[in-house]
Amino acid sequence: MGNSLALVGGPRLADREWPRWPQPGGRALKSLEDVLESGRWTISCAYQGRTSYEQQFATAFAEYCGSALCVPTSTGTASLAVALEACGVGAFDEVVVPGLSWVASASAVLGINAVPVLVDVDPRTYCLDPAAVEAAITDRTRAITLVHAYSAVADLDALLEIARRHNLPLIEDCAHAHGARYNNWPVGAFGTAGVFSMQGSKLLTSGEGGAVVTDDPEIAVRAEHLRADGRVLRREPVNIGEMELLETGQLMGSNACLSEFHAAVLLDQLDLLDEQTLRRSRSADHLSARLGALGLTVQGTATGTTDRAYYRYAVQLPDEILAVAPVHRIAQALTAELGFPVTQTHRPLNDNPLNRPSSRRRFATDAEYMARVEPSQFDLPVARRIHASVVSFGHEVLLAPLDAIEDIALAFEKVLAHIRELAE
Template structure:
């Protein structure tokens, strides 16, 4: 039997149909049809005599996250920017940002004219490193943002302690972590605010969407103003045909409301989330056992994690393999064997083509500000090491049956056995 690699013209190890994403539930089509005929397609349209899907989702997601309040928002990026402003961050302020993350972790800070301070990650969890975080705090620091990255929960014990001692709000970015938990409580409910993305690749998705959860009534009220052009949902009775959003004049905002279509889909998806997460965790544990036998090291999570949510599955290659073949070639070989995309981590934000403030005149307020927001001024060795040694694939693959997960392990073995072929 031909054992050569698929990238060299050999047979592909697997020809399976892997799960696709997103996956609608039984409720979605009926709910979308209901929105279409309801006479109300967004919270900023006139009240029609019943709770909007947006209000229904806000209540359901607050309960799911163990938080007192939820403010639905149009995107995860907008949710993060609104959380920062709602926590008092403004022009010129410094915000701690993990150096290994999607570009929105930095661009949301730039979007409110603040300064992203890129901080290195823990080499085992790839989440914000507490020691590096504390070392980066200055008199200008006004907030810490932490991303629960890929499938890990960050060290909230240490980061909350740092935040409290320095009098800083900790904002949890849970874009990868819908359903994850720390010390028995959902992520997002530990800091001053938790923010979520519901973009199309996410574990809970409606295509594009976001949310902010918090126990702080003042943070929630400011977030409401910021996402609805300075308006908030009325607390009293609303008549049919009246506006449910009330103009308070207290705070200027912008339009970042979530549409009724998106909210309806999210209610459908929320019903499926826990079952899907359980399947992903079972598959991930099975694969980790198989890959550890091959010398691979799966992404760790912080002590205190009580539930993991696998947005992406990450595993680090052994040094002896990387000495022969670069990680991008190894990922390419796995992709060819399996028929789904295997990639590296995000590129570190100090050397990421998506994080270039100098490319937009919007940020050229003055020369000093451009110097402060130049990402190349930060050194991120652990993030760089992760990008150069870790391969990753998306969560929907983990919804496949366990015999398909075994195919993934066999593909790793095949590529390892032919690693010199990978390096060509």
């Protein structure tokens, strides 16, 4: 590969159109038109004589996840906050949070006035490290949250054992993991509750949306109250024009309901998910073989994983390459060669500009609380190392034909061959 890198003026290696995301399915437009004409755009509108799209989705998604119950929500962040409160977490309680994650993993905890305790991750999977969790548990700990990160499934066997031994709820954050399976069972169904995001970049998306799944009917009822201003769907028949939501007065909530438009789109997207997951997995297997031969380390997953869901494809660069050029320059070079964004991982939450509780007066209850939630107090050396050595790209790329996936491997090969052009 004699040509210089595209980043420094050479020709781009791949000149092609890459798949866009989101991708609507065949029934989305008809379903959205149906909602428009239905007279009911959300479950807080009057009942119109038929099952809401929201409840159709709740039933279908619970079945997909192997869970007894599903409570849809407006966002993934809301689903995490709702699940935590439904599990009894409240003000000043400590919640174990993975230190390498999107900021919502911490902000949802802060949003219920609890304390995120940032814990380091496993260097192979980038998911919560069970040994670090064990070391972080105190008499103030009230829950453990894990994230199945990027394309990996966390070590559920070890984390469930810790949670059971300490009598703590384990909440699975599956925002990256729609369709992943552990020991041949869907993720989200192992913990006390599983939470999902359906934000626009996610594997199952309606632009915004979320869900809580659980087998515990008490947690589900509390989640219903919490996401619908203290109301739950009536269990008895409802007449047309009446409110389907019942004001119980049992538990105060907020409005985090999923609209009928979003639910209709999610039903369409759920039809497509398994076939897309299979295509992504085939592409990832091909690319992993090629990049492994170049000396790169593809993100691993827990031993019990039976099906991976590739939200982002992530690969770690060797030390000898990073000694010549920093990871951000390599990511820029790959982006220039391929024409789609290649980036680093999330920045660790102990040093992330999006995770600054001190920037919001709502958290300034007292000096002790502000000291407890200060992110910089936590040391996350593994998360820091991953951020400084891993590049990743979005799942939609893996929906491209295999010849396009081969272009990705060739781009890595070209960048590594010209690595000295990126030295700073």
